[in-house]
Amino acid sequence: MKRRVVITGMGTVNPLANNVQDSWQAAKEGKCGIGFITQYDTANQKVKIAGEVKINPEDYLDKKEARRMDRFTQLAMIAAKEAMEDCQIDWANTDTSRMGVIFSSGIGGLSTIENEHNRGLERGFDKVSPFFIPMSIVNMAAGQIAIAYGLKGMCTAVVTACASSTNAIGDAFHYVRDGYAEVMVAGGAEGCVTPLAIGGFTAMKALAVTEDLKRASIPFDKERHGFVLGEGAGALVLEEYEHALARGAKIYGEIIGYGATCDAYHMTAPQPDGEGAANAMRMAVNDGQISLEQVNYINAHGTSTPLNDKGEIAAIKKVFGEKAKDLLISSTKSMTGHLLGASGAMEAIFTVLSLKEGFVLPTINYQVPDEECDLDIVPNEGRKKDIKYALSNSLGFGGHNGTLLFKRFEEE
Numbered sequence: 001m002k003r004r005v006v007i008t009g010m011g012t013v014n015p016l017a018n019n020v021q022d023s024w025q026a027a028k029e030g031k032c033g034i035g036f037i038t039q040y041d042t043a044n045q046k047v048k049i050a051g052e053v054k055i056n057p058e059d060y061l062d063k064k065e066a067r068r069m070d071r072f073t074q075l076a077m078i079a080a081k082e083a084m085e086d087c088q089i090d091w092a093n094t095d096t097s098r099m100g101v102i103f104s105s106g107i108g109g110l111s112t113i114e115n116e117h118n119r120g121l122e123r124g125f126d127k128v129s130p131f132f133i134p135m136s137i138v139n140m141a142a143g144q145i146a147i148a149y150g151l152k153g154m155c156t157a158v159v160t161a162c163a164s165s166t167n168a169i170g171d172a173f174h175y176v177r178d179g180y181a182e183v184m185v186a187g188g189a190e191g192c193v194t195p196l197a198i199g200g201f202t203a204m205k206a207l208a209v210t211e212d213l214k215r216a217s218i219p220f221d222k223e224r225h226g227f228v229l230g231e232g233a234g235a236l237v238l239e240e241y242e243h244a245l246a247r248g249a250k251i252y253g254e255i256i257g258y259g260a261t262c263d264a265y266h267m268t269a270p271q272p273d274g275e276g277a278a279n280a281m282r283m284a285v286n287d288g289q290i291s292l293e294q295v296n297y298i299n300a301h302g303t304s305t306p307l308n309d310k311g312e313i314a315a316i317k318k319v320f321g322e323k324a325k326d327l328l329i330s331s332t333k334s335m336t337g338h339l340l341g342a343s344g345a346m347e348a349i350f351t352v353l354s355l356k357e358g359f360v361l362p363t364i365n366y367q368v369p370d371e372e373c374d375l376d377i378v379p380n381e382g383r384k385k386d387i388k389y390a391l392s393n394s395l396g397f398g399g400h401n402g403t404l405l406f407k408r409f410e411e412e
Contacts, residue, residue: 009087009237015051051230051337070109071191076141079233100153104164106341109136161396166344170258187345189233219302219331230337234345257405259283274315302331
């Protein structure tokens with residue numbers, strides 16, 4: 001028998017704010033967290049803007065430990081700390097061998113790699129930091145979370161580019177549902193607002209190069225021309241329902257379905273007809289054992305690139321047919337920028353709160369309609385709406401597609 005899985009804790013740091021409640025309030029108000037890059041000098045680069053997290057990690061973490069972590073791990077630990085405190089599990093009296101971590105990053109410790117490479121060129125490569133390797137590897141956020149809370153169940157990191165944390169949450173959901181654990185901490189983190197990352201995405205013409213903050217991250221707008229790189233982390237505590245009930249946990253929402261597919265088409269471009277993404281959505285809905293007619297809202301991947309947005313809308317039409325015009329669809333990347341491997345976790349948090357509070361977040365800065373993206377994208381202002389089921393999509397380089405299906409929590 002498949003077990004119910006609920007969300008009992010959440011945490012985030014992102015360009016909008018440094019906790020869940022402030023992030024949700026800012027998103028409801030349609031605020032934009034994108035600004036001019038402050039972490040390095042952009043004078044010699046085309047792209048000047050990003051979605052930066054405004055935070056000093058040493059205000060949240062032990063200073064010595066923080067210095068031995070790459071920025072993506074620091075952000076992961078801060079988000080996880082909020083989620084773990086939020087879920088209020090009594091760790092001293094809990095079997096932590098039945099608790100694990102699946103926490104992802106698309107790129108990992110790129111800032112450490114850049115810094116240590118520069119140091120090696122200057123001083124010789126035998127003089128790089130002894131913490132270089134453990135700071136830079138992608139699994140270290142998951143490992144550090146497990147160490148901090150003594151979680152001795154499965155601990156791993158899914159790496160599927162921009163679908164990474166959606167896959168992490170989906171895999172953790174199945175792990176709990178199928179009886180391998182009672183609690184899993186799942187999500188993702190990214191901290192690569194760096195010269196090399198910005199330069200790499202600029203070289204492949206993926207980024208918006210404008211300095212107009214209101215016309216940079218504009219998903220589904222006909223004038224969209226690239227995404228805005230962001231950073232941040234999102235963490236969710238997934239818990240078996242009876243386990244949560246027994247300890248009187250507060251419950252934010254329920255996760256009931258997950259789909260993951262591959263386009264098997266191109267390194268970076270999505271399948272034009274959206275079939276791979278469509279199959280992920282179908283799979284999630286089937287996994288949740290509901291009908292397509294019951295889905296009310298989709299938190300779209302919606303990156304603001306010409307190919308992605310058009311392909312995702314095509315995928316939604318392919319799945320939902322005539323019902324697609326009745327769906328509410330929004331991209332919160334219009335407010336946060338694209339958090340790469342952390343985006344799915346951040347958007348999962350927003351989707352859960354949309355269901356809980358009956359409020360659909362907007363796609364801000366939308367001005368010019370696109371006939372190829374002609375569905376209801378909740379432009380510019382959020383909407384109060386009684387919604388029960390919602391999908392959250394993530395699509396990553398390599399053709400990775402991930403979809404999560406959430407349900408408004410109701411005791412049965």
